[in-house]
Amino acid sequence: MNKNSVIYTIIFGFLTAFIFVVPLSLAYNVTKPVVAFNSEIAKKRAVLASFGLTSAGKPMSNQEIADLYNKVDEKTLDGTNVYIFRSGEDTFYAGRFTVAGLWGPITAVVSFPADLSRVKSMAVISHSETPGLGARITEEWFIDQLREESFVNGMIGVNALPKDRTNKEDGMIDAITGATRTSDAIAQLFKISRTRMEELIRRIP
Amino acid sequence: MSSTSFLGNLKDNLWTNNPIFIQILGICSTLAVTNNLINTSIMTVALVFVTAFSNVTISLIRELVPRKLRMITQTVIISFYVIIVDILLRAYFPEIHKNLAAYVGLIITNCIVMGRMEAFAQANPPLISFWDGFTSGLGYMAVLLVIAVIRELLGFGTLFGVTVFPIYNPVDGSGWFTPWGIMVTPASAFFLLAGIIWAAKALMNRPVAAKAPAPAPQAATVGGKA
Numbered sequence: 001m002n003k004n005s006v007i008y009t010i011i012f013g014f015l016t017a018f019i020f021v022v023p024l025s026l027a028y029n030v031t032k033p034v035v036a037f038n039s040e041i042a043k044k045r046a047v048l049a050s051f052g053l054t055s056a057g058k059p060m061s062n063q064e065i066a067d068l069y070n071k072v073d074e075k076t077l078d079g080t081n082v083y084i085f086r087s088g089e090d091t092f093y094a095g096r097f098t099v100a101g102l103w104g105p106i107t108a109v110v111s112f113p114a115d116l117s118r119v120k121s122m123a124v125i126s127h128s129e130t131p132g133l134g135a136r137i138t139e140e141w142f143i144d145q146l147r148e149e150s151f152v153n154g155m156i157g158v159n160a161l162p163k164d165r166t167n168k169e170d171g172m173i174d175a176i177t178g179a180t181r182t183s184d185a186i187a188q189l190f191k192i193s194r195t196r197m198e199e200l201i202r203r204i205p
Numbered sequence: 206m207s208s209t210s211f212l213g214n215l216k217d218n219l220w221t222n223n224p225i226f227i228q229i230l231g232i233c234s235t236l237a238v239t240n241n242l243i244n245t246s247i248m249t250v251a252l253v254f255v256t257a258f259s260n261v262t263i264s265l266i267r268e269l270v271p272r273k274l275r276m277i278t279q280t281v282i283i284s285f286y287v288i289i290v291d292i293l294l295r296a297y298f299p300e301i302h303k304n305l306a307a308y309v310g311l312i313i314t315n316c317i318v319m320g321r322m323e324a325f326a327q328a329n330p331p332l333i334s335f336w337d338g339f340t341s342g343l344g345y346m347a348v349l350l351v352i353a354v355i356r357e358l359l360g361f362g363t364l365f366g367v368t369v370f371p372i373y374n375p376v377d378g379s380g381w382f383t384p385w386g387i388m389v390t391p392a393s394a395f396f397l398l399a400g401i402i403w404a405a406k407a408l409m410n411r412p413v414a415a416k417a418p419a420p421a422p423q424a425a426t427v428g429g430k431a
Contacts, residue, residue, distance in 0.1 A: 003269070003272070012270070012271055012274060013274055013277075016278055017281065023285075024285060024288050024289070024292075028292060034296040035296050035299075038295075127303075128306075131240075131241055131305060131307075131308065132241035132357075132389070164376045166376075177384065177386050177389055178386065178389040178390050
């Protein structure tokens with residue numbers, strides 16, 4: 001058959017699409033349960049990390065994560081999941097919040113003490129920030145500096161220059177060099193998550 | 206056109222016809238991912254895989270592809286391998302996928318992959334085409350790793366995330382190194398790449414210059430001017 005005829009071209013185009021798309025579809029469907037499981041474990045890891053129940057330096061198996069997650073109470077209010085963790089007299093709340101980053105949404109679990117005076121911690125679930133720049137919001141040094149940081153006038157700001165990281169009362173965290181917009185997005189995340197959490201806590205029976 | 210002998214092809218793609226500093230291809234990712242060695246390593250390994258397998262695939266079906274569908278067929282093949290990499294990373298290396306998903310997807314648009322299919326695999330047998338894709342990927346990897354070492358070291362004071370230069374902290378006085386802010390941004394890769402192109406060209410042209418010496422200066426002074 002003439003390789004440049006219309007019939008050959010149509011048949012070749014159809015077969016090419018079929019031969020390459022079918023294996024992709026199969027691969028996608030075969031790995032779908034694994035991806036869903038990973039996503040669920042990632043959510044649980046994020047919630048536990050935000051409550052300070054896991055540490056970055058101590059890898060945990062999926063089973064350990066699932067067992068530890070039993071300590072967390074989960075409630076759905078107005079379509080938003082609120083995670084509650086009680087430790088002795090203290091109660092901590094966490095929620096999953098999304099804010100616009102530089103390239104796309106940043107979704108993170110942010111946790112607070114009951115009086116919402118501070119951020120307990122944060123764990124990023126997903127983002128599209130620039131690798132090596134904005135993507136550094138997931139790194140331990142960045143998370144570590146914002147743990148237990150106080151809100152000042154309902155906000156936490158970002159410093160362009162290094163701050164005294166032992167001072168948790170000034171309501172400021174260090175920006176990431178070269179990623180000012182992402183750092184500002186995190187400050188915005190704290191602001192909106194605190195406001196939303198305030199509304200949600202009031203509704204918890 | 207690269208050599209069709211295995212050793213000659215390796216030399217071409219790593220040095221004399223390197224995709225980055227001779228062909229100036231794949232520059233977008235060179236600027237984007239090279240401030241972090243881990244990301245650079247994963248991205249370049251993925252590109253080596255995609256280039257090698259795309260080349261061998263197009264070489265296997267090269268006699269069957271109608272002229273009108275040549276480029277769209279190449280794009281489908283590249284996309285197939287890139288999506289395979291993406292699916293595998295998403296399922297089995299979710300942490301890496303979280304950081305690199307956007308860049309893995311962009312391998313589809315990397316000029317090196319389609320360039321090698323069009324320039325080499327389209328006209329050569331499968332085995333040498335696979336080798337050409339593999340070595341082109343290695344040429345890309347080598348240059349990106351050199352740039353990434355310099356950028357991560359000077360931009361963050363680390364290599365593969367491990368502290369090499371302790372960063373100076375004005376609050377407690379610890380460390381001594383002040384990170385070079387520009388090394389973190391893509392602009393620094395432009396400067397470094399230009400430096401690498403200059404160095405490579407200077408090295409390549411050196412023997413040629415030795416074979417053809419400049420005319421003797423006496424000829425210019427014949428007219429009486431010093």
